[in-house]
Amino acid sequence: xxxxDIYNMNREKTGRIIPRSDKLKDGEYHxxxxxxxxxxxxxxxxxxxxxxxxxxGNMWDISVGGSCISGETSAEGAHRxxxxxxxxxxxxxNIRPSLTVNFADGFDDIYVIPYDCEPFLLRLxxxxxxxxxxxxxxxxxxxxxxxxxxxxxKALIELMFHFVNHCGTYTRDDDRExxxxxx
Numbered sequence: 001x002x003x004x005d006i007y008n009m010n011r012e013k014t015g016r017i018i019p020r021s022d023k024l025k026d027g028e029y030h031x032x033x034x035x036x037x038x039x040x041x042x043x044x045x046x047x048x049x050x051x052x053x054x055x056x057g058n059m060w061d062i063s064v065g066g067s068c069i070s071g072e073t074s075a076e077g078a079h080r081x082x083x084x085x086x087x088x089x090x091x092x093x094n095i096r097p098s099l100t101v102n103f104a105d106g107f108d109d110i111y112v113i114p115y116d117c118e119p120f121l122l123r124l125x126x127x128x129x130x131x132x133x134x135x136x137x138x139x140x141x142x143x144x145x146x147x148x149x150x151x152x153x154k155a156l157i158e159l160m161f162h163f164v165n166h167c168g169t170y171t172r173d174d175d176r177e178x179x180x181x182x183x
């Protein structure tokens with residue numbers, strides 16, 4: 001049985017732990033992670049979810065995603081999910097999320113990682129992932145439009161591709177290189 005740590009709106013642990021099947025109370029949140037692997041050709045690894053998945057069965061999704069379980073940090077959850085779902089052992093010890101998106105029940109940490117691999121060499125988790133392939137942004141947009149892909153906001157997909165080669169929220173490279181803040 002998967003257990004979730006519960007957080008308050010400031011992302012502080014409350015000390016409460018619940019089974020995945022329990023409903024969160026008002027003001028309670030949990031952490032999920034999404035990991036986007038983007039190759040040197042500018043394509044994202046996408047996965048087709050297992051047909052019997054409770055949500056979004058048989059649909060295409062970004063590389064990897066899932067909930068952090070009790071006791072895990074976001075990075076530890078990201079490591080576990082990538083290892084479980086596609087068999088890659090990526091070291092997340094020095095990787096921070098590219099962005100965090102708040103949603104009704106929690107915090108979604110999105111990691112965008114440059115990574116080259118051959119999809120046929122990946123070890124896919126039975127009953128989670130049925131297929132993986134590389135897709136460019138336009139392919140993903142087309143799949144969203146056709147209903148084959150989870151209906152993410154296209155602006156979010158655009159941002160994921162953007163963060164492959166960019167960090168932060170501004171474009172003044174001279175300030176970033178010197179370590180100066182724009183604030």
